[in-house]
Amino acid sequence: MPELIDPNDFLPRYYQLANILREQIANGKLEAHDPIPSERQLEEIYSVSRTTIRQAIDLLVRQGFLFREHGRGTFVSPQKLQKGISELTSFTEDMKQRGLVPGQKILEIGYIQPSEKVRQHLELAASLETDQVLRIERLRLGDGVPMGLQTSFYTLPDGQTITREELEEVGSIYRILQEKFHLIPTEADETLEVTLATPREASLLQIEAGSPLLLSERTTYSQYRRVIEFVKILYRGDRYRYIAKLTR
Amino acid sequence: MPELIDPNDFLPRYYQLANILREQIANGKLEAHDPIPSERQLEEIYSVSRTTIRQAIDLLVRQGFLFREHGRGTFVSPQKLQKGISELTSFTEDMKQRGLVPGQKILEIGYIQPSEKVRQHLELAASLETDQVLRIERLRLGDGVPMGLQTSFYTLPDGQTITREELEEVGSIYRILQEKFHLIPTEADETLEVTLATPREASLLQIEAGSPLLLSERTTYSQYRRVIEFVKILYRGDRYRYIAKLTR
DNA sequence: CAGTGGTCTAGACCACCGG
DNA sequence: CGGTGGTCTAGACCACTGT
Helix, strand or coil, X not given: CCCCCCCCCCCCHHHHHHHHHHHHHHCCXXXXXXXXXXXXXXXXXXXXXXXXXXXXXXXXXXXXXXXEECCCEEEECCCCCCCCCXXXXXXXXXXXXXXXCEEEEEEEEEEECCCHHHHHHCCCCCCCCCCCEEEEEEEEEECCEEXXXXXXXECCCCCCCCCHHHHHHHCCHHHHHHHHHCCCCCEEXXXXXXXXXXXXXXXXXXXXXXCEEEEEEEEEECCCCCEEEEEEEEXXXXXXXXXXXXXX | CCCCCCCCCCCCHHXXXXXXXXXXXXXXXXXXXXXXXXXXXXXXXXXXXXXXXXXXXXXXXXXXXXXXXXXXXEEECCCCCCCCCCECXXXXXXXXXXXXCEEEEEEEEEEECCCHHHHHHCCCCCCCCCCCEEEEEEEEEECCEEEEEEEEEECCCCCCCCCHHHHHHHCCHHHXXXXXHCCCCCEEEEEEEEEECCHHHHHHHCCCCXXXXXXXXXXXXXXXXXXXXXXXXXXXXXXXXXXEEEEC
């Protein structure tokens, strides 16, 4: 017998229904390419309107769990690579998803005069003001070994800032941004390219100078579509692989 | 005065409305962070129901043109990098989006016995059958200069195939897949990593052996969530940059 | 408080697919 | 043809935001 929808639950009904269906996919009650019940049948089963049913199915289609075929039905998608792909994640979350223990070594934290490139990415006016920008340079570790060299830039509200002690204690800047500044990263533009390690980068990453690196540059936006941060990460070419899910 | 919605148009109303709003963003009538009219106002203006309005707005939100704030309104997103980001595109489309003229030189086209890796990506049973797989190796050009070396693998229905002449004439495999086999690429899983050019790769790409390359491996799925192709592209590290849009 | 987006209902007609 | 998903209507109540 199917789990039911509780109209008094704090979760919306379409969301409860999506969870029920996702659960049935996860535990194998529904297998890849199986049809799920039709929208009219689901209306009967769960006593919610078709609009709500469709809202739940829409969500699962966007998340990649189901696909529709006009005139035929709605079916379970075969799940390929791990889920959570092409989602906006912090380095910390990224490592956890890959099954590695994230770590960091803070190399430098302080205010600098931003370069033209950094100013553009942070959307700062090209003024003569001594716009000071918080710069944090960290060696990022996965299971204790160097995975990448990360340099991030922030413009924080008013006289507020992030200290080395805070960062060492909390570990994740995203957590600080969310809890202290109520900024939630919701979107990002990222570019990836290849580059070669300078002597300094090489020694920090424990590789030879001239080794190939994967360079990621990312601008992250808040829930209000304002820039939160600009981040450069140099990943060790031999240890890191980028994963993306594309749709049409 | 706003453009209007034609109930007899072959396009659905929510889609027409989305086009109208997208146009207003494109031509600057609506600027970044401007509020658009409220959903009740849009009901009045365009004489469609609120459900339809919301369907149009949902579409634009997913496409990154608008964002909502509960209790405040719906606003225009600042557009950052060029559109079409993180969408599933063929090499041909990718080059066009970057403003380059796509080109190709077919190096080899024929049937091979797939390696274990290729067989896994194409989801072929690890049987003893002499599963023959179509392999196409092409040098891909942008504005006439080598951008990447592409090797793709296909399992096509029955006795059907793709010939060199066909490919040379049409230019894009995606067009052949769509027009001849009615297969529409709708989703893909992609990984990116760094590698170094072998002597053969280097000479084809007109770079020095040992130069850094960006290696993309992609499995593409049809509208029925079946594997269509497995593609490897080696991009010249000095000429190609990968662009992605991430959401949360 | 009034106005916004978020959720939901109970209908309706259409376009597409299969037998 | 009956069943499927795709679109659409005209309402309703709720949760959140600002003043």
